[in-house]
Amino acid sequence: MKNLLRDIEEILLLGPGPSCVPPEVYWALSQKTLGHLDPYFLEIMDDLKAMLRRIMNTANDLTLPLSGTGSAGMEAAFVNLVEQGDPVLILINGVFGLRMQDVAGRLGGQVDMLEFPWGSPVQVEAVGKMIRKKAYRLIAVVQAETSTGVQNPVAEIGRLLKGGEAIYLVDTVTSLGGLEVCMDDWNIDVLYSGTQKCLSCPPGLAPLSFSEKAMAKLKARKTKVPNWYLDLTLIANYWGQNRVYHHTAPVNMLYGLYQALLLILEEGPEKVFKRHRENHQALVKGLEGLGLKMLVDEPFRLPMLNAVCVPEGVEELAVRRRLRERSFGQKRKRRQVD
Ligand SMILES: *Cc1c(COP(=O)(O)O)cnc(C)c1O
Numbered sequence: 128m129k130n131l132l133r134d135i136e137e138i139l140l141l142g143p144g145p146s147c148v149p150p151e152v153y154w155a156l157s158q159k160t161l162g163h164l165d166p167y168f169l170e171i172m173d174d175l176k177a178m179l180r181r182i183m184n185t186a187n188d189l190t191l192p193l194s195g196t197g198s199a200g201m202e203a204a205f206v207n208l209v210e211q212g213d214p215v216l217i218l219i220n221g222v223f224g225l226r227m228q229d230v231a232g233r234l235g236g237q238v239d240m241l242e243f244p245w246g247s248p249v250q251v252e253a254v255g256k257m258i259r260k261k262a263y264r265l266i267a268v269v270q271a272e273t274s275t276g277v278q279n280p281v282a283e284i285g286r287l288l289k290g291g292e293a294i295y296l297v298d299t300v301t302s303l304g305g306l307e308v309c310m311d312d313w314n315i316d317v318l319y320s321g322t323q324k325c326l327s328c329p330p331g332l333a334p335l336s337f338s339e340k341a342m343a344k345l346k347a348r349k350t351k352v353p354n355w356y357l358d359l360t361l362i363a364n365y366w367g368q369n370r371v372y373h374h375t376a377p378v379n380m381l382y383g384l385y386q387a388l389l390l391i392l393e394e395g396p397e398k399v400f401k402r403h404r405e406n407h408q409a410l411v412k413g414l415e416g417l418g419l420k421m422l423v424d425e426p427f428r429l430p431m432l433n434a435v436c437v438p439e440g441v442e443e444l445a446v447r448r449r450l451r452e453r454s455f456g457q458k459r460k461r462r463q464v465d
Contacts, residue, residue, distance in 0.1 A: 141450065143273050143301055143432050144324035148383075152328055155386035156379050163376040171385060172366060172376075178388040179334050182303065182396065183318060185310035189359065190336040191366040192384055194377050197300035197321025200333030201230055203357040204267075204296055204317045207337075207345050211235035213264040216257060216293075218249045218284075222274035223298060227267050234353070239263075246434075248427045249279045255287055264344075265294045271302035273324075276423050276434030278306070285313035294341055300324055303334065304391055305403045305431035316341040322380075325403075325431050328387035331380040403430040 140147050161168040179190050193199055205227070209215060215236040217228045220243040231238045241257050243249050249268060258266070266288060270281045281297050288295045296317040299308050305325035310318050316338040323330035337345070337359065345352075345359060352358040356374065364371040391399050407430040411421060414435055422434040437443045 152386045155382040183310045187336045192332040192334045200319025205230045206354045207359045209234045209236040216263045216266045218268040221272035223269045246275045251283045263293045267296040269298040273301045276432045282313045289314045326387045328383045
């Protein structure tokens with residue numbers, strides 16, 4: 128049988144995620160698997176938590192990478208904090224806002240949506256009006272809406288919610304590692320991300336952080352968290368001082384994230400963000416030179432995700448297929464020439 132893994136090298140990744148993984152991270156993934164309670168591994172876990180706190184700009188004790196992709200982070204955020212009948216507000220301007228609404232609704236939350244046109248950011252004034260009408264337990268928004276390439280004003284929304292009762296939840300799956308995220312300064316109570324987008328690591332982990340306020344709400348629940356695997360009271364016992372086995376940590380994935388975070392911190396987050404911004408500007412300039420238009424107005428564009436409008440009369444799927452095939456073929460041809 129032909130080993131299909133041999134030709135993977137040829138394929139170029141240009142989507143939002145998985146994104147390209149640096150060789151250092153592949154090296155990390157291939158290191159020897161340790162036991163999940165090995166003292167050496169426990170040290171690695173402690174450093175991982177410290178690096179996540181730095182990249183999220185938080186002092187939160189409960190800051191850890193959950194087993195599972197970004198959606199596990201989303202599910203964990205809601206399942207730990209939403210109980211039957213809790214009033215929840217989701218700010219929606221794309222696919223991932225809709226997914227949050229689905230997740231919160233399945234838990235029996237009384238979910239209100241505030242929708243904005245896809246391709247435009249959330250309007251802070253409209254959020255202000257909603258919160259004056261009703262006392263929400265939780266308010267959620269996506270920082271980088273991957274489906275449209277829009278950046279939402281999460282710092283401004285945080286200022287609006289400051290001092291209120293509501294828990295402020297922000298999805299940073301696409302943004303963390305490529306855009307500034309200041310969890311504490313922006314009054315964010317719950318934040319989650321994923322490894323395969325701007326952290327340049329394979330998919331499989333969901334960095335997550337809960338503020339003291341979110342932890343207090345979790346501890347004051349009337350009912351048990353209805354999901355055993357994502358119950359943060361149990362997971363915190365493994366990642367905290369007690370080191371109580373909950374589930375076997377995906378040890379090598381955690382090595383990968385460790386190395387990916389180290390690379391960002393060594394380069395310096397400011398420099399990394401600048402690199403994303405400059406690459407984005409160069410790409411947009413080139414695209415506009417070809418006569419192509421961007422979906423999102425300039426001030427709200429994400430640096431790491433570029434939504435390009437396909438001209439009238441051109442079939443979008445055919446364009447993507449062509450790009451994928453061209454990248455595959457060209458690399459192969461180059462190698463033959465070499
Ligand atoms: C990709 C993504 C998710 C889901 O993450 P998975 O790793 O695919 O589970 C959630 N939110 C946003 C904004 C995303 O871009």
